[in-house]
Amino acid sequence: MTVTQRRGRRIMMTPEELDAFLAERRTCRVATVSADGRPHVSALWFAWDGTSLWLYSLIRSRRWADLRRDARIAVVVDDGEEYGELRGVELAGTAVFVGEAPRTGADCPELAAPEALFARKNFGLEAMPHDGRHAWLRLTPDAIASWDFRKLSAL
Template identity: 35%
Template sequence: MSKKRSLIAMTDAEREAFLAEGRTLNLASLSPNGRPHLVAMWYCLMDDAIWCWTYAKSQKALNLRRDPRVTGLIEMGERYEELRGLTLWADAQITDDPTQVLLVGRELFARYQPGLVEDFLGSAPKRIAFSLRVDEYASWDHRKLNGRY
């Protein structure tokens, strides 16, 4: 790792705080033709794992059933010296257990749409949930350079 790279890498604690603060996970799975299928996902943290849900018949669900490997990106910042981000490489573990799917849905809507939880949970029977078993992270926080490059 280069000297600059090591200066901006997040510690484990910083990474966990960033995950908790982050809002959108850009998630790439592999399409049938081998090209990335990139989508923006809401996520929640439960039991030390990143969780999402999607419609069972969606392209991303089909992709994950065929090949669970994914790459994800969460990023923040408007100016170069503010940029923070986290890339993750993971395997998705799908569940269609109704209790777990509903639990993930409740967590997601409590986080992103408080007050509307019950309105959106009607779609739970048509959904799956998946957790991400992360193999590797890469992170950066340009704020650590204090404007010096």
């Protein structure tokens, strides 16, 4: 993972802060490129395993269709209301489809850890419920930019 930020290094999150932030947040905004070249942004729950962002997406969605055609993706996770509270992370790279689509729970060792993490974080369950309408996307970011405006008060 490459940190590409030049400006704002003073407010950039440390790796530990970034991991903690992504572990506590639930919703991200996912940007894809539509067939006509326009961006498409949608909200989605996610899980972060310390290396990759795991997205459980409807397979009958514009997001899924966009990524099947062009796997480039950018994701923003942010928080804060007042200017001095704003913090967030942008992750960019290529989405990888993992497991069967739709996901029905067939044995897939690569999904064991992310499904357990996602189920606990988002459903309060020990096992992932499968509805036959969703499937997994993994984003191992090529680039990460972060900001935490709360650090401005310390400067």
